[in-house]
Amino acid sequence: MNILPSLAESSMRFSDRIEEYTMDNGLKVILIEDNRSPVIVSSIWYRVGSSYEYSGVSGISHVLEHMMFKGTTNTSPGEFSKIIKEAGGSENAFTGRDFTGYYQKIHKDYLELCLKLESDRMSNLVFREDEFKKEVEVVKEERRLRTDDKPVSKVFEKIGLQAFGMKDYGIPIIGTMKDLSSIKISDLKKWYKNYYVPNNATLILAGNFESSNAKLLIKKYYGNYDKKKILDYSNNYTHKISFNAISVKDKVSDPLILLSFKNKSFNASDKKEIYAMELLLELMDGGLSSRFTKNLIDENKIALNTFISYDSYSRKDGLITLGGSPRKGVSAKDLKMAFLNEFTVFIKNGLKENELTNTKSRLLANKIYEFDSVFYQAMQVGMLETKNFDWHLLDEYVDDINAITEIDLINAARKIVSSSYIYSSIEPES
Structure with missing residues (x-):
């Protein structure tokens, strides 16, 4: 029995309005046209998150997410966010178990601005020691507020570790306090150079844009980046689940x-x-x-x-x-x-x-x-x-x-x- 009418279902059906392709450097591009409002969402997703980490560097994907707003060879710390805000847009980022993502929601006239800024920090991030130390402390405070001071979050973390150990979905997205205190800026650079490459990323544009123009802009700003070999740093040991209460x-x-x-x-x-x-x-x-x-x-x-x-x-x-x-x-x-x-x-x-x-x-x-x-x-x-x-x-x-x-x-x-x-x-x- 078909529960919902076809008109209602159509918003979940993408075949007629998605275009996808892969660039020569391995960057996957997905274009979702939706012209109901003059807004675009420009986002890029990297295949790296806590499930790619290991004991000693847990939380590194989240720390790197913070550092992505701390400047490149072309922008100063905080300038990315300031430019988007001044253009009337909003932006943010998120780290999960399987991905790290960045997005901007903005008027369609600023599509090129978003692609220019986002492509810049794929390759040109600057790692300043003072900014790194500050962001590690910010993430530690996040951990205190989101996990250490929340009884349910602490127990969920215990459950994950008991079920999976310090690998895969057992690794806390926010990291352990011990690992956050020991991560070095060299670890962060290594993580960035390995995972923030075009063949480990998916670029998604959704909203009101012209496909032909979008493709030209994507090629302009991402086409010169090279495909790179991606190393797997995750744990490969076997963990036996414990059902102890x-x-x-x-x-x-x-x-x-x-x-x-x-x-x-x-x-x-x-x-x-x-x-x-x-x-x-x-x-x-x-x-x-x-x-x-x-x-x-x-x-x-x-x-x-x-x-x-x-x-x-x-x-x-x-x-x-x-x-x-x-x-x-x-x-x-x-x-x-x-x-x-x-x-x-x-x-x-x-x-x-x-x-x-x-x-x-x-x-x-x-x-x-x-x-x-x-x-x-x-x-x-x-x-x-x-x-x-x-x-x-x-x-x-x-x-x-x-x-x-x-x-x-x-x-x-x-x-x-x-x-x-x-x-x-x-x-x-x-």
């Missing part, structure tokens, strides 16, 4: 429990199975009409709140984490069993009337609403391409979700109830 006391107002299940990486050949898991988790915790909300929070009053953390498009093996806080008088064990029981009951009794249709509609409506944004289009295409997944997955997504059946969801639920998990609990300090 994690129990901590910290500055929380309510207890919190987490159940973390290992989840395999995305593979297009297994996408039906992966999307079935995504839809199952939407069924369980996808809003006010989800099963966790109705059964655990509203009716049985077992939980104060619930959440699920999950990434369908995982380049490496990842985690599915169920979480929530028990109500006063409800034990952590009771909430844990209630979580698992929701999956067991679903396996036994299946779907309620209209539940499959409603869950698909909710999931797809949220996705399609997000895709109305040119910025979100660029971010989703960039995320997939930089993880080495094909953006055509977005074209196929609505049909793939519509094809999922009740038995597909039951099979996904069976994987949850039959899998081992890391149990974590956070109790308020006495």
Whole structure:
């Protein structure tokens, strides 16, 4: 059954308005035309993030992201941001497990300005010792605020390390305080020279531009950079997951429990199975009409709140984490069993009337609403391409979700109830 009308689906279908090509130097270029407003999003994505790091330099990708705003041979520290702001635009950057990205949102008349500035810092970054030291301290403070002072973030970091060790998705994106204190400017230069090269990057333009003009400008500013050999610095040791429970006391107002299940990486050949898991988790915790909300929070009053953390498009093996806080008088064990029981009951009794249709509609409506944004289009295409997944997955997504059946969801639920998990609990300090 087709849940959403074709007009609504069209915002997620790119085949008729995406053009892609690869330059001689290996730079992948993706052009997404959307002329509804006079705005462009210019972004570049590098295939490097925390999952490419190793113990001793964790956080280096994020530190380098900060240094990218500290000047080149042609610009002074902070000048990049100042120029974009004066042109009426906005810009930012982000580091993830699998990528580091930079973008500008600006009037279409300033496309060339964005390409000129961004291409400059691909090759001409200047590493000033004083700026480096300042940015390391800034990142350390970020770590204190985002991780060390946040009990849930600290436990998620523990879970990642217990599941994967200091490799792949176990490495904290922000880095460890020990590694941040020991990273040298020579390490940063090595990282930059290895990963910030055209054949390790994807340039994405989305919005209101003329394709022919954009291609000429891209060739003008990126065409002279050479393709380079990229070395793999990541860890290659084998880590055995530990399912030992994690129990901590910290500055929380309510207890919190987490159940973390290992989840395999995305593979297009297994996408039906992966999307079935995504839809199952939407069924369980996808809003006010989800099963966790109705059964655990509203009716049985077992939980104060619930959440699920999950990434369908995982380049490496990842985690599915169920979480929530028990109500006063409800034990952590009771909430844990209630979580698992929701999956067991679903396996036994299946779907309620209209539940499959409603869950698909909710999931797809949220996705399609997000895709109305040119910025979100660029971010989703960039995320997939930089993880080495094909953006055509977005074209196929609505049909793939519509094809999922009740038995597909039951099979996904069976994987949850039959899998081992890391149990974590956070109790308020006495």
